[in-house]
Amino acid sequence: MTLVSRWLVHLRHLRELALTHWLAAFCLAALAFGVQAIPTASTPKQPAEAHWVASWAVAPLDFREMAASPSGPSYSLPGGNDLRGQTLRQQLELSLDGERIRIRFSNRFGKTPLRIAAASAARGTGADAFSPASLRMLRFGGRTSLTIAPGADAWSDGVDLPVQAGQTVVVSAFFDRATPFSTVSMPESGTTWVAAGNAVTAAKLKNPTPMVLNQIMTGLDVLTTKPVRTVVAFGDSITAGTSEGTFGAYPDMLATRLRDTQPAGQDIAVLNAGIGGNRLLTDGIGPSGLSRFELDALRQSGVTHAIVLMGTNDIGRTVFARVPGAELTPRDWPTAERLTEGLQQLIKQARAKGVKVLLGTVPPFKNTPYWNGANEALREAVNRWIRGRQDVDGVIDFDAALRDPADPQALNPLFDSGDHLHPNKAGHAAMAAAVDLRELME
Structure with a gap:
């Protein structure tokens, strides 16, 4: 082998050795800094992180304060101020589009635990009616029922239900235990009815009674990446x-x-x-x-x-x-x-x-x-x-x-x-x- 040939082989070995050291150094740096991959022109752009945004909400009140006013008796139902054995249904008018929603229930002014035995949400079709095809049963931490401590609020799990701004969502809740009126909101915040029995899946309530005050439901969020x-x-x-x-x-x-x-x-x-x-x-x-x-x-x-x-x-x-x-x-x-x-x-x-x-x-x-x-x-x-x-x-x-x-x-x-x-x-x-x-x- 000539002197020139030996020199070229030595130079090639040096380049390979340098490349090996550079790759090793890069891998160590990648591990140190948590690098996952080198971005390339073909790497797809990641979607923005999804987050919950309020699309409807109300400011709740203590029912006892409302009942103490001169017009208090008009806030009572014929059977008294107890929702036990009845389904509460409320219309919520949205201000945002969304593909997935969650509902907030409140016991902010309650003095005893609030138990919701079953609940649902659906797109409204007018008054207390909703589209049966849009019915979604609500869950709470994977469970079908929910108990909210006095003074607390709780969100349902998210549920897939495409909605649009200006559209109404009908939320229904059934109560199987004593549920005295406690956390309410003023009537301009929506329209509410009550009917006997568990009717959370009924597309229209049977013999519903309109309520002067809204109850318990205080917020609806939509999930969005916008x-x-x-x-x-x-x-x-x-x-x-x-x-x-x-x-x-x-x-x-x-x-x-x-x-x-x-x-x-x-x-x-x-x-x-x-x-x-x-x-x-x-x-x-x-x-x-x-x-x-x-x-x-x-x-x-x-x-x-x-x-x-x-x-x-x-x-x-x-x-x-x-x-x-x-x-x-x-x-x-x-x-x-x-x-x-x-x-x-x-x-x-x-x-x-x-x-x-x-x-x-x-x-x-x-x-x-x-x-x-x-x-x-x-x-x-x-x-x-x-x-x-x-x-x-x-x-x-x-x-x-x-x-x-x-x-x-x-x-x-x-x-x-x-x-x-x-x-x-x-x-x-x-x-x-x-x-x-x-x-x-x-």
Whole structure:
């Protein structure tokens, strides 16, 4: 072998040895850093991670508080306030599409364990009826029944059921043990019936009795891989809508507006967490806004934005503060400073969760029992503070949208439901139109 030949063979051995060392080093690095494979042009793109997002939700109430009101007896069923031996059925109207759903059941205000013996979900076809082909039996950790401890909520397992925004899902639950009314929600949040026996698989209930209050069911999530913005409208009856649903609610109209205007692939859910008569600072009809904001807004699945409109009932309460038995202590008196401090606390809570906040100004209420000169001054002071906020993600001037141009302290007659406090359907449409949609896309 010539000297040149020996040199070429030696060079080849050196290259092979270097390549061997390089491959060994790469494999060690791959093991150290958890490398699975080298990406190539032919490697398929992995789908986005599926996650649960709220498509429908309500703010629950304690039935005992509702029953203690002057209209309490109207909340009772002929057989008493016990669901034992009966099937409860409720319509839920969705704000998001999905292929898979789960249902939240609540015993938040219950004093005893809540047992659901059987439950189902299906696509609604009107009133209490559903499509038999869409019926899905619900399970809970693989079981057909569920017991929820007092003060707790529980989700069903996910079930495959394709649904679309604006569509209704009918959820049914049968109770085989004593089930006193405890955790309820206001009637504008859905439509509910009760019927004798286990009818969770019946496409239509036999001799159903309509219920004035909704019961136990407080949320429906859809599973999605899309990036969804979830907006919680948080407030009192001006957010919730009227008790009969006659005048609608601005969150529903906002959801429709978003569906009609947003480009394909930009899904936004709007949830209504309003409670009629609710106050920001103190308990009354429902827990105070300060105490329920975490549960009713910030813990909704996938929440990204909160629209806060509160203060009307706090301000109006001062009119009745000196009625015997209803006196307010100095600590409870709703001053502008206390109201704005309360709103600031909500902002702080949301910021800590990474949720964006849009504050709504308090609408006018002249010519109502709530109104007097001092209360008007208080409302205007709170609104000045809201309009001047630089630490929120947006301000929605509901006051400007609803007030009478000829008398800015009063509701526009075109938007007045008749009580000079609650907007009518046109008023709720004006509220929905006052929301800058760009602020919900950020």
